[in-house]
Amino acid sequence: MENRLGLLALVLMTSLAANGCGGSSQSSTIRSTTFSASASATTTTARPNTTTSSSAASAGGPVPAGTKATSVTFISPTTAFVLGTAPCRRAPCSVILRTRDRGRSWQGLPAPLESVSEFEGNGLWGLRFGDAHHGYAFGQGLWQTSNGGASWQHGPAPARTVLALEAVQDSELVAVAAPCLPGQSRCADGLTLYHRPISSGNWTAVAGVRTYSFQASIAVHGVVVWVLAGTSLYVSTNGGASFASHSQPCKPRSSYATPTAVTDDGPRTYVVCSGEGAVGSVAKYVYRATGTESSWTPTGRAPFPGNPGDISAGSDSAIVLSAASGASWLYRGTDGGQRWKTVLTEDDGGVGWGDLGFTTSTDGVIIHGPAIPYGTNNDRPGELLLTDDGGQTWQRVHF
Numbered sequence: 001m002e003n004r005l006g007l008l009a010l011v012l013m014t015s016l017a018a019n020g021c022g023g024s025s026q027s028s029t030i031r032s033t034t035f036s037a038s039a040s041a042t043t044t045t046a047r048p049n050t051t052t053s054s055s056a057a058s059a060g061g062p063v064p065a066g067t068k069a070t071s072v073t074f075i076s077p078t079t080a081f082v083l084g085t086a087p088c089r090r091a092p093c094s095v096i097l098r099t100r101d102r103g104r105s106w107q108g109l110p111a112p113l114e115s116v117s118e119f120e121g122n123g124l125w126g127l128r129f130g131d132a133h134h135g136y137a138f139g140q141g142l143w144q145t146s147n148g149g150a151s152w153q154h155g156p157a158p159a160r161t162v163l164a165l166e167a168v169q170d171s172e173l174v175a176v177a178a179p180c181l182p183g184q185s186r187c188a189d190g191l192t193l194y195h196r197p198i199s200s201g202n203w204t205a206v207a208g209v210r211t212y213s214f215q216a217s218i219a220v221h222g223v224v225v226w227v228l229a230g231t232s233l234y235v236s237t238n239g240g241a242s243f244a245s246h247s248q249p250c251k252p253r254s255s256y257a258t259p260t261a262v263t264d265d266g267p268r269t270y271v272v273c274s275g276e277g278a279v280g281s282v283a284k285y286v287y288r289a290t291g292t293e294s295s296w297t298p299t300g301r302a303p304f305p306g307n308p309g310d311i312s313a314g315s316d317s318a319i320v321l322s323a324a325s326g327a328s329w330l331y332r333g334t335d336g337g338q339r340w341k342t343v344l345t346e347d348d349g350g351v352g353w354g355d356l357g358f359t360t361s362t363d364g365v366i367i368h369g370p371a372i373p374y375g376t377n378n379d380r381p382g383e384l385l386l387t388d389d390g391g392q393t394w395q396r397v398h399f
Contacts, residue, residue: 060098060107064088067095067399068371068382070116071127073135074359078102081109081149082399083127083137084382085116087374092116094124096149102363103386103397112143112152115373119354120161120214125370126355130167130198138162140181146199158194158203163216168225172240173198176216176229191216191229195240206243207234213258217310221264224292228262233271235292249273249287249296257285261321265313265361267291270299270337272311272321277304280325280350284308286337299337305329306350314358318390320366324352328368332391344394351380362390 064086071083082097092115097106114137117123122140129135137143142157142165159177166174175194191214193206211230219226225236225243233248250259250273260272268288275283284302289295302308306323313319319333320343328351330344351369358364364387371382384397 060109063097063106063108063399064095066374067097068380069367069384069399070125070354070370070372070382072355072365072367072384073128074357074365075129075131077359077363079132080365081127081129081135082106082384083111083116083124084399085371085373091373092123093373096127097399098149103384106399109149110151112137112154114141114143116371118372119370120163121372126162126165128165128167130173131170134167134198136165136167136173138165138175156203158196158205159192161214163191163214164218164227166218166220166225167198168220168240169223171198172196174218174220174225174227174236174240175203176218176227178214193227193229193234193243195243207232207245215258215260217261219262219264219269219312221266224264226262226264226269228259228271231258233259233262237292246292247294247296249289249298250285260308261311263311263313263319265315265319265358268313268316268336270311270313270319271296272302272308274308280307281305282307284321284323284331286311286319286321286333288337300333300340302331302333302340303329303342309353310356312356312358312364314361314364314390318358318361318364320356320358320364320391322353322356322366324350326350328352330366330391330394343392348381363388364391366394 067084067086069082069084074080079100084095085093086095094111096109096111099106115123119125124137124139126138133148135145143152144155145152158175159179161178164176190210192208194203196203209230209232213230217228223239225240227234233246234243235246236243248259250257260274263270271287273285281304286300287296288299302321306325306329309322311321316336317334321331323329328346332343333340354367354370356366366385368383369380371380385394387394
């Protein structure tokens with residue numbers, strides 16, 4: 001993820017109560033010093049939430065007790081929105097939170113009337129805001145708001161399953177989507193890269209990829225947008241309005257040499273290639289290119305444990321790579337990815353990470369164990385972590 005929450009008005013209180021989610025009006029604080037979902041959720045009939053006024057949503061309300069994070073999106077170094085879940089009496093138990101002071105305090109907002117889920121599950125697993133008004137919750141379908149979360153509409157999705165979505169410079173939306181459900185034995189049409197204007201309009205297909213893989217990664221830096229769909233790499237230099245095919249560096253060292261994620265810090269672009277190894281631990285080759293040039297240089301290897309997840313670079317001296325298997329790890333690269341060390345290990349059975357990204361060269365965010373609804377016998381931590389020193393140390397944020 002490389003993208004940028006008084007008194008609660010009576011109407012907002014009514015909306016939150018309708019979902020049965022209790023809350024606390026106390027603000028949250030960062031306790032220690034860190035800065036991308038899970039078993040299937042109960043599915044409910046999706047319908048727009050139109051019961052909350054813009055003024056109520058702007059003020060925000062209490063944070064439901066026990067809220068855990070599933071996805072996070074920053075629109076500035078200090079303003080962020082979180083999609084999550086909390087215990088409630090009636091599903092869906094989805095929650096939207098907003099902070100305007102980088103996690104020191106939070107407010108609750110209305111949420112789409114659909115459950116969150118694990119990545120590729122039966123629900124919503126991602127949240128992105130392009131600005132303070134336009135937001136999108138995605139997964140199995142797409143929900144959108146144009147009034148900062150005051151109401152949500154079940155909007156037209158580019159395809160049945162939206163794997164990745166990012167907003168670019170308050171103008172374009174870019175998405176990688178598939179016409180089938182994850183887990184189906186065959187998805188003949190593979191993945192498709194789409195874009196559309198951020199406010200409204202039709203989705204336009206840019207490129208199609210014949211693949212059975214649901215691997216997707218989008219990196220945004222200024223007007224440059226990188227998209228990894230399956231094993232194919234694309235780049236836009238006009239803010240996502242159009243894309244061109246680009247070379248990718250993952251030439252087979254073994255049958256497992258495949259690209260897993262892409263990031264761009266401005267001067268350089270980095271791609272992670274998953275190489276040889278055993279189950280749960282594989283080689284992680286890191287390549288870099290200058291800008292959008294097509295020549296890739298091998299720069300280093302991240303530590304062996306875990307399967308690679310996301311990669312994000314705040315600068316050439318602050319590159320973070322997530323990995324998970326029997327545990328969950330964060331690795332940090334410096335010197336353009338030549339040197340790597342482990343900065344965080346969670347002995348959690350390998351629940352993994354979500355929404356890794358930098359909003360400045362030093363400020364970053366990640367979710368440890370993206371949450372799914374309570375009562376699914378898979379109680380993930382759903383912890384939001386922040387860093388302000390380029391990924392050297394990470395602090396847990398409490399809602």
